[in-house]
Amino acid sequence: MAKIIPFKAVRPTRDKVSLLAARSYDSYTPAQRESRLRDNPFSFLHIVNPGYKYHKEISGEERYSLVKNRYQEFKEDGVFMQDEKPCFYIYKIVNRDGIEFNGIVAAASTEDYKNNVLKKHEETLEYKEVVFKEYLKTVGFNAEAVLLTHPDNEALSAIVKNVMKTRAEYEFTTTYRDTHYLWNVDDAEIVKKISGIFSEMESLYIADGHHRSASSFLLSEDLKEENNNHTGNEPYNFFMSYMIPESNLKIYEFNRLVKDLNGLSKEEFLIRLDAVFRIENRGLEYYKPTQKQNFSMYLDGEFYSLYLRKNSYTINNALDALDAQILYTTILKPILGIKDLRNDKRIKYTDGKSDMAYVQTIVDTGEFTVGFGLLPVTVSEMKSIADEGLKMPPKTTFVLPKLRSGVTVYEF
Structure with a gap:
């Protein structure tokens, strides 16, 4: 049965979220990256490309350490804040084609990945798994959720719809013309219901993010070995995921x-x-x-x-x-x-x-x-x-x- 839990997200303040949020680094052309890095000091691209500050391409361990430094600077400067209580995050996207996606951002278990409760359909490259594991180990955070899909569930859909009737914590439209909404759910009763619904699911499927989930599993194995007091509840035993119903998935x-x-x-x-x-x-x-x-x-x-x-x-x-x-x-x-x-x-x-x-x-x-x-x-x-x-x-x-x-x- 799937173990899906809430977590205390570090996230941008409401006034900065539209400036900070970024697509994956490789999805931009070099010219687009240059424009965003030059004109937007709050872009998350400054964290993942710390060499821009020094007008230099930096790679390997040196880059990982600088990513960590830049992330800490954003936190120190008040660009990021952290929720005080563990939350599930209901995330809605209406893309430029008018297609709507609704799902829940939460933490999925690396043990479930190991035991094939989280099922895979795509081959991964070992060197990519190891490289990203070392990156995660150095920076200490993950900012890109793995996409998981689950069978449609009426009770879960009802909770999501009910929460979305309230004011969203975030509502912003990107230059790509997608509109994003986020609600943080920390009510103990609702959190318990959501966790319970997922715990009754025999399996979920990795729709996108096979390398990220594999790397997170490898990281958990490393840190478990290094921790003499390992309990299985440490944050490294989980990774950030976006859970979406099967009917809401769009595959090209x-x-x-x-x-x-x-x-x-x-x-x-x-x-x-x-x-x-x-x-x-x-x-x-x-x-x-x-x-x-x-x-x-x-x-x-x-x-x-x-x-x-x-x-x-x-x-x-x-x-x-x-x-x-x-x-x-x-x-x-x-x-x-x-x-x-x-x-x-x-x-x-x-x-x-x-x-x-x-x-x-x-x-x-x-x-x-x-x-x-x-x-x-x-x-x-x-x-x-x-x-x-x-x-x-x-x-x-x-x-x-x-x-x-x-x-x-x-x-x-």
Whole structure:
């Protein structure tokens, strides 16, 4: 059963929250980062990029120590405050497309991660886990919540809706045109009800943040070894998460771009494809997949539809049935020679929010030769893969919502 607990968040004062909140560092272009760092002294980017103060790129342990220093400075200057009582934080986002997300920010258990109560569907890279663990160990806080999804629950939804009738602690709109709301819930009775509802759930699923959750687990193992008086209730045994109902999760696909045809001519490539797919040339007609096991392809100025030949492919488990896995097994690996989806520089991924029009534009520039479009993964597919203990190929899901860094901070 899931152990989800309230915590005392460190968070910006109400007058500073809109200035401080930031997207993940890598989501900004260099020019956007420079603009925000130059013009906004309260941006959370100043904490995660402490070298800006010295006009210098800093990495490794030196950067981690400076991140910690910059964070402490923000606290000393009164930009941050900390709640006196443990809270659950109801967080609502209305994004620029009008889609609304409602969930609860809380602390999830690293023991639940270890015991697969928090189920995973995505492979992680060990070196990334270790690097982020060392970062967390040095800075002593986490400002970016892991996204967890849970079965829809009427009692939990009723609590959330009732709290949202009151005035929000935060309400701010970003330059990205998303509006964020946050309510802190410290009423003992409501806190107990929320914890009780989660404790009755057999499992939750990691929707986004596999590396962050893995790193938090590794950190808890390290600190447990170092603490002779370990009880299991220390803050390092938990990590900040955003719990959202399955029906409220929005999953986009990642489309694929490949630089070349692996030495094949266009005609040779199409003949190889024909052995596994029924191919229709759509010409200039913009085409997106319409059903599972159906792909769109853009090659040499034309769109194609690819329909998997059922007698050419065997499905033995939930992963085999996944479109991203089918594409890898039938085209990317055997025909285009891309074996390592994480590290091969011949392949690029673009999230489905940019759609096949973006794929077409990039291929037409000549930077890439061929692009493939997929349908998004469903929540049911994601859960089936996690339940079977399998892992999706990298860059299979682009999941919303995305919380802003720094709105709630978890210290350990």
